[in-house]
Amino acid sequence: KQEVTQIPAALSVPEGENLVLNCSFTDSAIYNLQWFRQDPGKGLTSLLLIQSSQREQTSGRLNASLDKSSGRSTLYIAASQPGDSATYLCAVNSGNTPLVFGKGTRLSVIA
């Protein structure tokens, strides 16, 4: 059974810092991995999707990497801003099954 773990559970950084969020999964037979952002009381916003054949994806200040063989992904946020404060969720898609989510990392960027 696929399990997804996110570290750290919470993170507080001053504005402008670069930061890394970690995600690990137990079964490397995945179709893709997706990073989401969730603001309090809101739904999910898809940030980046990495196919199993890809190593990384970039969107603006965000860069996500995938090492499928080791079961790891990282989300790198450059020059963090207070507006980046949210919970970041990592989810694994193993094909014809529902996404499996990690518990998320709650990020606070302090001005």
Added chain:
Amino acid sequence: GAVVSQHPSWVICKSGTSVKIECRSLDFQATTMFWYRQFPKQSLMLMATSNEGSKATYEQGVEKDKFLINHASLTLSTLTVTSAHPEDSSFYICSARDDRTGNTIYFGEGSWLTVV
């Protein structure tokens, strides 16, 4: 891009009543939809997999008679919380798998349910 619409966004109901939440795929067909529940500061937990034209598959510990799922068309799945109680208060999110790609999944905006 593909959109999944979830309605209502917020609902308050009295204990003992039933509440229906709709999940619609607006510009694609979805044979399969998923319902998740999220308690405060917790991650999303899959409740059930909804398949068009057949019975939903419920995760262990989810009462199928309490959380009724109907997937009557390729663009609509509904979740009905029957005889709601305060402990059912939660954030419910649906997602839909795009039949065109087979593995791309889009999420709705979620529905906040408060049972008083």
